Amino acid sequence: MQRTNIDWCLRPDGKPGHSWNPAFGCEHGCPYCYGQVIANRFYKGDFSPRFYPDRVAQPNGLRKPSMIFLGSMTDMFGVWIEQIWWDEILKVIRDNPQHIFATLTKAPERIRSYLVIDELPPNLWLGTTVESEDEARRMAWVRNPYESVKGVRFVSFEPLHGKFEWDIDLEGIDWVIIGQETGNRKDKIPAKKEWVIELASIATDYGIPVWMKDNLVPLIAKEELLREMPTEWKNWLKPVIKADDILDGRGEEELEAGELHAKDMVLSR
Numbered sequence: 548m549q550r551t552n553i554d555w556c557l558r559p560d561g562k563p564g565h566s567w568n569p570a571f572g573c574e575h576g577c578p579y580c581y582g583q584v585i586a587n588r589f590y591k592g593d594f595s596p597r598f599y600p601d602r603v604a605q606p607n608g609l610r611k612p613s614m615i616f617l618g619s620m621t622d623m624f625g626v627w628i629e630q631i632w633w634d635e636i637l638k639v640i641r642d643n644p645q646h647i648f649a650t651l652t653k654a655p656e657r658i659r660s661y662l663v664i665d666e667l668p669p670n671l672w673l674g675t676t677v678e679s680e681d682e683a684r685r686m687a688w689v690r691n692p693y694e695s696v697k698g699v700r701f702v703s704f705e706p707l708h709g710k711f712e713w714d715i716d717l718e719g720i721d722w723v724i725i726g727q728e729t730g731n732r733k734d735k736i737p738a739k740k741e742w743v744i745e746l747a748s749i750a751t752d753y754g755i756p757v758w759m760k761d762n763l764v765p766l767i768a769k770e771e772l773l774r775e776m777p778t779e780w781k782n783w784l785k786p787v788i789k790a791d792d793i794l795d796g797r798g799e800e801e802l803e804a805g806e807l808h809a810k811d812m813v814l815s816r
Contacts, residue, residue, distance in 0.1 A: 548605040564614035572596035596627035655688030669697030690719030726760030
């Protein structure tokens with residue numbers, strides 16, 4: 548397990564969180580996949596799915612509260628994931644309530660094949676990737692219809708490959724992340740500023756916090772990037788703030804505002 552440069556994955560002190568990959572590899576075949584690039588560099592191009600039992604207990608050795616991206620090098624709900632893997636992973640998540648574990652999937656319809664939703668630990672955040680309106684249906688599988696079910700449900704619009712209309716349904720979504728495609732592939736689809744602004748406005752109208760990724764610069768000036776975290780993250784953060792007087796000495800009043808702007812934090816990208 549290592550520190551991550553994913554800018555929304557943050558520890559309570561505003562420093563980078565961690566990535567945890569007990570499973571590795573993916574079969575989705577996305578043309579812009581950074582995981583395949585890493586596999587080409589370090590695994591001789593072998594990006595076939597596999598499980599590493601020796602990595603399962605890694606979060607147990609992390610004492611300070613952190614946000615941990617689970618499965619940054621795979622899709623934890625891909626057809627290749629075995630139930631026994633999830634059983635072991637869930638035990639670690641439950642045993643480490645000081646951490647937040649966030650995972651993203653392009654197969655949210657399979658979430659209930661592995662997990663009992665109303666029995667999930669609140670520190671497991673479930674998200675889905677939506678690139679365009681054609682994939683908006685994925686949100687129906689992650690939205691939270693039950694007030695009794697804890698844990699954040701979020702959507703990552705990255706890479707943002709098109710405009711979203713105002714009638715998009717974000718009900719039951721707790722957090723929105725927006726980013727654009729990176730890399731230099733031949734058919735790369737760069738985002739447009741108006742796509743980003745309109746999508747952020749829709750989320751704001753729903754009362755949903757928005758995180759704009761660093762890769763949206765220079766489409767949007769760095770100081771204008773929205774850096775909003777869910778209430779659940781702030782509540783998890785508060786006890787640490789009181790104990791350690793971190794985040795440049797900012798008090799609870801500023802945290803209550805619900806916005807962590809780029810100028811307040813040093814992010815690694």
